[in-house]
Amino acid sequence: MGKKETRASKPKADPDAEVSVKMGKKETRASKPKVDPDAEGAAKMSKASALKKVFFMSQELLPKDADDGHLRLELFFHPGHGKEALFITHPDGRMMELVAFAEPRRSWFVDSEVCSNGRIYMTAPVDPTFLALHHLRKHCAQRAMSLDNIAVEEASTSRLLNEILDPGNLKCVTDVKSSGEQKFYKYNQERTLAWLALKTRQVAKILKEKQVHCGHSAQSQNFVRSEKLVAENVSNEMDYTRMACDFVGRYLDADLHGLLTSYLHIPSEIQAIVEEKAAAQKRKSVAGKNEGSDSKKIKLNDSDAAAKLKSSGLVDSDGDPNASITSPTAAPLKERTLTAKEKALAKGAKGTKSIASFFKAK
Amino acid sequence: MSITLDFNGKNFAQGKNSDVHYLPAKIDGDGEANVENCFNNYTREATEFGPGILTNALRGYPLMGEKLKVPEGYRGLVLQETEKPISDTSDRKLRLTGVFQDFTYWNYDKVPSNGDPYRQALLLPDVAQALSQPISEEDLEAEIARNKENAKESP
Secondary structure, eight states: OOHHHHHHHOOOSOSOTTOOEEESSOOOOTTOOOOOSOHHHHHHTOSOSSOEEEEEEETTTSOOTTOOOOEEEEEEEETTTTEEEEEEEOTTSOEEEEEEEOOSSOEEEETTEEEOOOOEEEEEEOOHHHHHHHHHHHHSSSSOBOGGGTTTTOHHHHHIIIIISOGGGGGGTEEEEEETTEEEEEEOHHHHHHHHHHHHHHHHHHHHHTTOOOOOOHHHHTOOOOSSOOOOSOSOHHHHHHHHHHHHHTTSOHHHHHHHHHHTTOOOHHHHHHHHHHHHHHHHHHHHHTTTOTTHHHHHHHHHHHHHHHHTTSSOTTOSHHHHHHHHHHHHHHHHHHHHHHHHHHHHTTTSOOGGGGGSOO | OEEEEEOOHHHHHHOOBOOEEEESEEEOOOEEOOHHHHTGGGOEEOGGGSTTEEEEEETTEEEEEEEEEOOTTEEEEEEEOOSOOSSTTSOEEEEEEEEESEEEEEEESSOOOTTSHHHHHTHHHHHHHHHHSOOOHHHHHHHHHHHHHHHHHOO
């Protein structure tokens, strides 16, 4: 084939001798060039004066031929991060979130240049109402305010509320009172939660469509959708809702995320895991108790179904289906161990007179 | 602080097409490299691994890759900052240096598959789209009513 030879004789991909290359995962080869562990610092020392960045930009945002406006990256407070984050804004007031896909050990070749920044900066649609929600809860919880009166001292906030946000959408999270031209908004928790619940359902729907795996067991998380795999019905409704809720929660203040979780009656993941473990343990003990018995397989299935029921949240944790499985098997087991003891006792007592014989009338 | 993406429609339409490779390696350095002669020259098609699978090597480490399109609805842009920012708070500018519609995705010694983080990450735009979809007022009222109903039933 000659492929090997090609590799061996292949000149270095980069003429710059100081450039070192670090490959992913397999790091056993001795020839691997050692790299300064402080990669961040090393990147700063690079000689190139201008660092390139690779963007995947939504076509909706890209300027048309005649457009002369410039897109901008601006910082706005991101409630999910608890600090400011970059958003991309269009001159006409539309905005998208800027997210970076950063796999460790990635870089780019762009034409004839090496680009050490291996991230993909991607635009993702975002509803500005999520960003506004944080400020509305902070300022408009007690009294109705007009948008231009909120956070006048914070430039980015007032830009968000007055120039980017579509006030029409605020009906979903606030009570709107108008007086003449002016409109005043008061935060309404009930509407907000209902609105968030609907958003969560939209997300859950798309997750289901895309067959995203979202169970919580570590074992199944290691499986990745393969092209051939048909949809498993292991992931149930609640798992999708939980994942969707977590996704929505990435745009919410932590306490509001908590409220949403309880609004949707989502048991916490830890609770779900504990329940599943308990079910698995019961399964194990049931299997142990029935060792050798013919009914083993049937019992196992029973408890599987119970576990599924449990994790689906349809049954309370103290529900009965498990009890019906364990109680009949527990009793015979106790007896069996006792008989073993008794046997030993009986063995030891062999040949001795019965105590009763002493009290017999002579 | 804000960063201006310093290009208009005209610049964008005239943007030159870049040849872009997404490499599975951390390279501590930026700058010119003879990519055409020393890398692209050695790209081979390896149909034994599947249609469109390419092989190459980087410093002797085997690479397997494929030509990928930028996700639907997106354009690939290469942006560059020509002037170093004076301080963290000063305004900055990013210039457009190239555009691309497809690029070569490389894995280290592994055939690209749905298990790659890159492919899994591409779910995000769809999910974000679903999340940003506005909600109609009727739906909202219905949800509020439904919730009240549930609240009445449960206690």
